[in-house]
Amino acid sequence: MLKRLFVIGMILTSSAAFAQNDLLKELDQVQDSVVNYSAATFKGTRIINGHSVETVGKNNLDFIISHRFGAVNSGAQNFFGLDESQIRLALEYGLTDRLMIGVGRSSYQKTLDFFAKYRLLKQSTGARNMPVSVTLFASDAHNSTTSSTELPFYTIMQRQTYTFQALIARKFNDKLSLQLSPTVIHRNLAENQIDANTIYSLGMGGRYKLTKRTSFNVEYWYTPKTFAGTTQRDPRFTNTLSLGFDIETGGHVFQLHLTNSRGMIEKQFIGQTTGKWNNGDIFYGFNISRTFSFDKNRKRKSNAY
């Protein structure tokens, strides 16, 4: 007891000359209550074709214009693909900082898609520790092409395809982020005889920041030929590989990429990709997203103290 007293006394008297450094040390001992959420695991709500864990902020509206030009191997006559393009226009809105909804229209297969995306977990350190971000995604795609003998639609339900995803991402450092995207797609009508109605796929994607405002992105969708003994997909369909760059300027994100998929929604780029990289069926494409804020308080002057 006496010994302990002595030690404590020693410590206290030795710090009698309380210098600035000690005050800073004192400061470091104080546990700050800040939860450090990882900001911007990805620049945009898409890695390339597939969704990233990011959602649009509350009261923000994203207008996304996506293009995929024709195949690079279509020759000079077709200006190496630049003569034609597939387009998807979309409006995506943040209801809260975690929940967003969106609607898009693809020229490919004249498809209208609706989706909701909910940010379940946010990666964080500090007062709350969470190793990964998890976002849930659900969508419905409505194929509105005219019913034909090759692809007859008898009911509206047959035109629907549903997608469910759990997007799991980790920002390893300020440069590297990786994501896994287990996916289930259910097609009410398999648009091809060999295709199964339900297919399972795993998306793998990542980004590496080159500068503060640019990054290099990769994305690959792996769909096994058979799942639990049943054939999933017509063998002529391939897995999608995409490479691209993100360039961010204020409220815009420009994504430029090369991909072997013409489709820009899950049903198409996971289930119905026909291009092969080694054949030169590569499509040059871009996504441009512009964010508009509808926050009423934005212009109000801060009158805090």
Next chain:
Amino acid sequence: MLALMISQLLVITCFGQLYMTKTGQSSFFSETPLENIAAVNNQVIVILNTANGEIAIKMPQRGFHFPNKLMEEHFNENYMETEKYPSAVFAGKIKESVDYSKDGNYAVNVDGILDMHGVKQNRSFKGQITIAGGQITLTSAFDIKLTDHKIEVPTLVLAKIAESIAVKNKFVLTPKKA
């Protein structure tokens, strides 16, 4: 028990008294004809040694919250680089001698070093100290020039972000429990 009493005594005699808060408030405001940007931080840590007027402030940068999520993201990712520089720290000394045992208002000057975005700057700030009911309230307002701390603004958004940012602080300090 005895040890505790003695240490308490020693703390008082040696250090005077440490006053602190973990919920200090700081806000900043950037005004341009194109866009106004404001953010508030309610998680600022402040320690004041009343014996010699030394003060240390730690501002966790992630504690700044914006009305717009995208602005907050850009603040963290592009401007303050909060992954690299998680907090701004100020270590300084109040130049005037203030009688902290009496209630009253004092206009004070604080000299010290502001370490923000990895750049240290010698700064002196004007402030106001109000002592009432065992609480010390520190308020101050000053400007920070972005170029002083190597915070780069791309030319494309140059017109939207003010060159110097107005910062306001209000810290209510209470005696630190040993």
